[in-house]
Amino acid sequence: MSDKDTKEPIIGAGVLRIDGPDKLAGRANYAADNLPANMAYGYGVFSTIAKGKVTRLNIDEAKRMPGVIDIFHHGHFPSLYRTPSSFVQGNKVEETRLPFEDERVYYEGQFVALVVADSFENARAAARHVKVEYAAEAAVANLAQGLDDNGTQAGGGHSRGDAASAFDSADTTIDVTYHTPVETHNPMEMHASVAYWDAQGDLTIYDASQGVVVERNALSKIFAIAPERITVHAPYIGSGFGSKLWTWPHAIATAAVSRELGRPVQLVVPRQQMFTTTGHRPETRQRMRLATDGNGKLVSLRHEAINTTSFTDQYVETCGSVTKSLYSCPDLTVGHETTQVNRGTPTSMRAPGAAPGLFALESAIDEMAEAAGVDPVQFRLDNYAERDESQDLDFSSNHIVEATKQAAERFGWHDRNPEVGSMREGREIVGYGMAACNWEALKRPCDARVSLRADGTVFASCATQDIGTGTYTIVAQAVSDVTGVPLDRINVKLGDSSYPDGPISGGSWATATTLPAIAGAARNALDELKRYATGGNGIFAEASADDLSVADGALRYDGKQASFAEVLDAARYGSADGEAHTEAADSKYSYRSFGAHFVEVRWDPGISHLRVARVVSAIDVGKVINATTARNQVEGAVVMGIGMGLFEATEYDERSGRPVNNDYAEYVVPVHADQPEIDVILLDYPDLAFNEYGARGIGEIGITGLAAAIGNAVHHATGKRIRELPITLDKLMDDVPQAQSA
Amino acid sequence: MRHFDYARAESPQQAVAAHGSERDAAFLAGGTTLLDLVKLDVMQPQKVVDINGVDLDTIERLDDGRLRIGAMVTNTALARDERVVNDYAVLSQALLAGASTQLRNKATTGGNVMQRVRCPYFRDGVSACNKREPGSGCAAIDGVNRTVHAVLGTSDNCIATHPSDMCVAMAAIGATVEVQGPEGRREIDFADFHLLPGDTPAREHALEPGELITHVTLDAPLEGSRSAYLKLRDRQSYQFALASSAVIVRMDGNTIREARVAMGGVGTKPWRAPEVEAALKGKVASEAVFAEAAKRAFENAVAYSQNGYKIPLGQQAIVRNLTDLIAA
Ligand SMILES: Cc1cc2nc3c(=O)[nH]c(=O)nc-3n(C[C@H](O)[C@H](O)[C@H](O)COP(=O)(O)OP(=O)(O)OC[C@H]3O[C@@H](n4cnc5c(N)ncnc54)[C@H](O)[C@@H]3O)c2cc1C
């Protein structure tokens, strides 16, 4: 990769996050930390019905309250344009309806007015005095009602062979349905926007965004100005888990009212509305029909998923995305449908499609193995696909067999007595379960710039983001790898749409997309530097560029060495710059990441207590760029998977459509005390067909399959198959008294 | 901004005088309930009397063996107090099972006694809720009621649990609440302090407007007793009880001479269970005896749409706690 000395390779090293000290010291500015002079504050008025119309909005009292500058609503809001919301054009938003576009209410917690005042407190107080009258209509509360009332819309799929006939003539079959609830991302940092327009009519917006370039492009469509006149800043994001991938109504509204008022405006979405107007993982119902022949080989597989979507947009949760290719099966159908309900528009949440999809698939595989009388690990080993049968392509690199075997070994799977409830320790019944995990590997087009500077530092920039995962750090590692400059002299800038176009931080594709562009830019910068070194005033004027080598931030020639700074100084240049553009991945192979989770649960029936006691995960994501941040991603995803398995569900009141557990106290995610021993094995086989680093990205795979592994372990311990997440203790108790009425 | 008057009191007298008997005034202790609900616009005090400067943060042993706890003693300080750890283990454990370290460092004894319900319909500011807006109805009865709603002591007007862990331990121990008000000082038996919702769920406690809790005085520890708190919930920390039990027992060999049992998470107030105590008294300890006794607590329990599981879970909280305590 570089012609530097090979000491301890920087790629793969467990380097600590280079942005850590800034975060610790409070120097890292998040969106709402920006306080431009003369800034006003917005606060929303949110609908309290799930469906209907705003018939009257009485703002008289609110308008007279202290500090109120203006109150916006349908009828008093600048007219905007819609964005085509195209993924390909890079101007996608998830909720395409513009704020205050009409008087209709599509979901509880929708913006119906926006108060702007001179302080946050004044805006909030006034917002509470805006009186809204509605003509409420009967709302669609949930998936079941959506199906009854409105049926479904098609959402794509995949089919090969004839799954129905194969099923009908098979030896052993199962037909089971799984259900997953709405989950809410709940990043720590609230969605927040700070927008202002300068005298030329150019927009600057600080936004909690996982995609500054796409946001810039979408806003360019919405405000009908050239993208070059918009700058989106998101240098730090207090995580997003997908909820900050696309621009939501609050950001559009903030920019719009800032222009209208001619001053900066800040809007922070309250925690309660983070459950309504910034996306969620939708509710799913998944019917799984599987069949095996007499040898335990899968002969038919059908995965039919329905998810809820909003009345304004169709969001498809692609639950069957993995089912198409994980197992070898000639007769297979994957189908996606949506049904409209009165909730906000759903969006991607960590491992969209695969997280709920693998709960269903990997639970069903366990049920199938049981029906076929085969050990669940063996069943998987017997049925894993050797090539991607859905695309008729080879996998670029697939070590799922090794991952499964290694994790089984480390976990001690051979100690498992398959009989339900047979393993006990004290009062606890021990359950062992496992599941495969899987995620697509994507690489998008990317631009990057690297400057070698006369002061001895290196500047690298790309308009991607670090959402807390370590992107700053791995970019610096790539620069250091190519140039030999130590990390403390590398200055990485991300999260600014004026830098060269980079990818959204989603889909686990930031690493594979960004690093090759950064490395390319660094090499181009070195080439430029070599030209300076060998040019007129050059320090090695006698040499030709090809004779120079690079090591430790210096050029070498003929036993002599000159640091980058000395080279630049001699040539009297401030910097040597390089840019690079890299393309999306080709389609020669099917690029995917693989792995397996093994989970031990403990069920104490005397106090109805279920806990996850131990997790072993073996993950094959290609080359690991940073052992520390990579492990951290898997551990974090495992913990999130425990939340998905045991706790998480956004509970709606069916009458009002309001999420009722809409804060951190009541929306239960794991706390430290719930975290078991987590043993992560990173296989670290470079996938060089995918990119020069051989890295496939690691943010999402860890959550896939985890809930299924828990459910399978719960079944082993208790004999109960809980097909509806989360697996709360009440679902495992016997003889639960029911309400008398109802 | 919503404006309110703010006063800092340096003595109970000043606090009571500054508060007056207005219903829309509030004492500010740790603020972990009050500020939360003010920000949500659910509580709207016109006057806030800050009692953090009031000298009520000591714990003293009285001559009769009782323990007198100042209202401003924090939950952390109380849980770590040696006398509490030694003589009232159940109280220390209950406190430490509550909330989080940060919250416990702020939360006070008086404030904890006075904390409001966690019912989401109470907190959302718009739903029908008889506590927040008397006469408007109770959205929880036919709504989401799995976690913070009760099966004991409910009425057609309100089914919210009293959320405190500390109070469950105090209910088992027995205590007196000392208050000072515009009319002078008086004492209220802890058992009478919290009120059942009945027809007036907005009335939650026995304080008259303007009365300040100055102390909670625990009954003398039961000689030769052991005690423990067990809290059951979905996640292992930082969640209100789905069901909990505070038990104190005095044994004579294998025979239970005396037992005190109270429950949290299942009742609309900190729930003392005398019928369980009676069923345990004089019996030879065994899981079967505990189970039989625990059942009695729930004879009149009412299951709502999502919380019927609390009936068996509450019994498990008692049985396991007794089993471990007596085996210890
Ligand atoms: C996220 C979260 C989780 C929690 N989890 C738990 C839990 O698991 N278990 C648990 O038991 N508790 C829990 N709590 C509640 C916590 O224990 C209470 O908020 C706290 O004890 C209240 O004490 P404070 O001093 O902060 O009261 P404040 O908020 O200051 O006051 C509360 C109320 O009491 C009144 N008041 C205060 N002091 C006096 C006094 N001396 N005399 C008369 N009136 C007074 C105030 O006017 C106010 O109405 C949790 C709270 C939060 C926010």
Ligand code: SF4
């Ligand atoms: S349970 Fe009580 S607090 Fe909750 S809505 Fe009903 S009346 Fe209000």
